[in-house]
Amino acid sequence: xxxxxxxxxxxxxxxxxxxxxxxxxxxxxxxxxxxxxxxxxxxxxxxxxxxxxxxxxxxxxxxxxxxxxxxxxxxxxxxxxxxxxxxxxxxxxxxxxxxxxxxxxxxxxxxxxxxxxxxxxxxxxxxxxxxxxxxxxxxxxxxxxxxxxxxxxxxxxxxxxxxxxxxxxxxxxxxxxxxxxxxxxxxxxxxxxxxxxxxxxxxxxxxxxxxxxxxxxxxxxxxxxxxxxxxxxxxxxxxxxxxx
Amino acid sequence: xxxxxxxxxxxxxxxxxxxxxxxxxxxxxxxxxxxxxxxxxxxxxxxxxxxxxxxxxxxxxxxxxxxxxxxxxxxxxxxxxxxxxxxxxxxxxxxxxxxxxxxxxxxxxxxxxxxxxxxxxxxxxxxxxxxxxxxxxxxxxxxxxxxxxxxxxxxxxxxxxxxxxxxxxxxxxxxxxxxxxxxxxxxxxxxxxxxxxxxx
Numbered sequence: 527x528x529x530x531x532x533x534x535x536x537x538x539x540x541x542x543x544x545x546x547x548x549x550x551x552x553x554x555x556x557x558x559x560x561x562x563x564x565x566x567x568x569x570x571x572x573x574x575x576x577x578x579x580x581x582x583x584x585x586x587x588x589x590x591x592x593x594x595x596x597x598x599x600x601x602x603x604x605x606x607x608x609x610x611x612x613x614x615x616x617x618x619x620x621x622x623x624x625x626x627x628x629x630x631x632x633x634x635x636x637x638x639x640x641x642x643x644x645x646x647x648x649x650x651x652x653x654x655x656x657x658x659x660x661x662x663x664x665x666x667x668x669x670x671x672x673x674x675x676x677x678x679x680x681x682x683x684x685x686x687x688x689x690x691x692x693x694x695x696x697x698x699x700x701x702x703x704x705x706x707x708x709x710x711x712x713x714x715x716x717x718x719x720x721x722x723x724x725x726x727x728x729x730x731x732x733x734x735x736x737x738x739x740x741x742x743x744x745x746x747x748x749x750x751x752x753x754x755x756x757x758x759x760x761x762x763x764x765x766x767x768x769x770x
Numbered sequence: 771x772x773x774x775x776x777x778x779x780x781x782x783x784x785x786x787x788x789x790x791x792x793x794x795x796x797x798x799x800x801x802x803x804x805x806x807x808x809x810x811x812x813x814x815x816x817x818x819x820x821x822x823x824x825x826x827x828x829x830x831x832x833x834x835x836x837x838x839x840x841x842x843x844x845x846x847x848x849x850x851x852x853x854x855x856x857x858x859x860x861x862x863x864x865x866x867x868x869x870x871x872x873x874x875x876x877x878x879x880x881x882x883x884x885x886x887x888x889x890x891x892x893x894x895x896x897x898x899x900x901x902x903x904x905x906x907x908x909x910x911x912x913x914x915x916x917x918x919x920x921x922x923x924x925x926x927x928x929x930x931x932x933x934x935x936x937x938x939x940x941x942x943x944x945x946x947x948x949x950x951x952x953x954x955x956x957x958x959x960x961x962x963x964x965x966x967x968x969x970x
Binding site: 657 | 950
């Protein structure tokens with residue numbers, strides 16, 4: 527449903543993504559893929575970075591540049607599969623920190639803004655319709671929050687315990703992988719409902735803005751899931767193997 | 771409107787029945803026999819795949835008693851055709867329900883044609899056609915889905931097979947672009963197919 531800025535066939539190797547490198551200017555990186563704006567904010571890189579390279583900016587902030595680049599690659603190349611070398615040079619703590627701040631960003635910013643916009647957009651609609659769409663949105667929000675809560679309360683602490691070499695014997699990252707549910711489907715439904723079936727009373731500009739936001743959020747969540755499945759899981763898997 | 775004949779594949783062990791059906795189709799037009807399989811033994815899968823049939827008429831007794839429940843699956847695995855069961859004996863209701871339509875050895879020729887037509891229309895309604903409007907049957911099924919009914923319950927209510935329900939649901943999703951039950955419920959409400967009152 528969502529188009530990648532630089533479409534590539536599935537499962538590209540590392541060499542395809544080589545052009546995202548540490549010596550690249552941060553500004554050039556964003557020019558290449560503006561969807562990385564959100565990533566930048568989440569890892570805490572501030573604007574006004576002048577001509578700093580990715581490496582310089584990351585070091586200043588205390589982030590492993592390879593981790594940051596890995597996340598950028600997932601965002602930029604469709605079907606990107608990190609090589610085991612790329613996974614080895616990245617920092618698992620940084621990945622967890624990034625996922626954690628993404629969760630907060632989705633719940634505290636993206637969904638809040640969406641709720642406000644939805645509220646304004648539905649203003650002229652019949653009370654019945656308002657209620658129906660609103661209920662769908664609330665249920666989605668609850669589902670997403672539940673999904674994140676599980677990761678925050680079960681998965682991330684487990685990853686921490688593996689990092690601290692006190693691995694929890696009752697849990698493995700594979701269990702998480704197997705139960706990792708799809709959180710984009712309902713969002714896609716919301717997009718289609720608003721785009722195709724919304725009562726005519728709504729203001730087109732407002733509808734268009736919401737749709738734009740839903741596309742972006744959908745794309746972002748898709749990448750978020752890819753980071754969890756293709757980076758977090760294999761990295762933890764490797765550590766687990768070392769433990770045993 | 772005259773359309774070209776629909777191809778029928780017969781999977782019936784009785785040559786008398788096969789010839790009888792062939793003669794009915796010759797008399798009434800609209801359908802023609804594209805092939806006859808007397809059994810579902812070795813090699814029949816390949817033939818099933820190679821014959822481009824619109825409809826398969828099958829006597830479920832070609833399957834042994836143990837295989838019968840899975841017979842419909844086997845057909846779907848090997849062909850996209852609409853599957854109509856020919857009732858020749860005392861096939862159980864459960865067996866027959868898996869098929870898109872059923873007719874009996876004692877049905878009038880016109881009844882047989884009508885039933886074949888209905889089975890094909892049911893499929894068309896739910897499939898191949900690219901029309902984006904939901905058909906009347908799809909709307910009925912959508913309402914059931916929105917009300918939280920299970921596929922099995924929907925199949926029982928309309929006396930159709932679970933496969934047909936699944937096909938309908940796939941088409942509903944394809945046409946509306948909505949995948950989740952919660953989303954379909956919103957769709958049904960916005961389009962006044964169900965009442966908010968049904969949910970309170």
